[in-house]
Amino acid sequence: MDVEALRNAFGRMITVGPVEHVDAAKGYRLKLGENPDGSPYLSPWLPHPETGKTSIPLEKGQIVGVINPGGDPRQGLLIRGGYSEDHASPNDNMAANVFAAAGVRISVVDGVLHIRADSHVVVEAPSVSLGGEGGKPVARIGDLVEVRSGSSAGRWPIVEGSSVVKAVD
Structure with a gap:
């Protein structure tokens, strides 16, 4: 050549x-x-590499590579490298996908999503279903419930709830 x-x-x-x-x-x-x-x-048609968008900043000491397509390092692209002793993989299960950073660990393995946070978890969505679609509404402190019989018959507010699960309307 x-x-x-x-x-x-x-x-x-x-x-x-x-x-x-x-x-x-x-x-x-x-x-x-x-x-x-x-x-x-x-370019010719290229296969799908992955879906989704991420913003995961590099950390000091993390192994990376640089590609300078035009030879100009000012226009280089950083490519994440492998793991090292200082930046070990958050996971040793090769069947799992794991994200671990900033006090949060999210893993997907065997069809199960696991979320762990050092502080708390906030879910914001117009609608949240727990345990599957079509579940019954969840009542919260202050919501009115109807008692149909006995000396307490009538509509009364819920006065106690979970100390762990909280919701904002």
């Missing part, structure tokens, strides 16, 4: 660009530049 062929091969080893097209079956096409007519110069 001559030097020019090596340069071309090396230049194509790492390609960087924004996602231009998304297709559920085909994957993604990246915009790698512009054609002379101004239309986008696109």
Whole structure:
């Protein structure tokens, strides 16, 4: 292989660009530049790498790699490296997906979601179902309940509740 062929091969080893097209079956096409007519110069279809968005800052001492596609380190991309003695994996179960940082540990294994927090857990959503869809409403302190018989018949507020589970309307 001559030097020019090596340069071309090396230049194509790492390609960087924004996602231009998304297709559920085909994957993604990246915009790698512009054609002379101004239309986008696109990569071939590339498979789905993963879904979701994350923001997990690096920590001092963490192993990373740098890719400088154009040779300019000011435009380099950081790639997370492996684990080290100072930055060990939060998990030794290769069948589990685990996120552990900032006092929180979230793991998914065998179809079960585990959440542990050093302080507390806040869930914000228009609707929350516990134990599955279609469950019965949960009453809270201050909600009125109807007592249908006896000397306490009538509508009365709930005056005590769980010391662990709390809810805001």
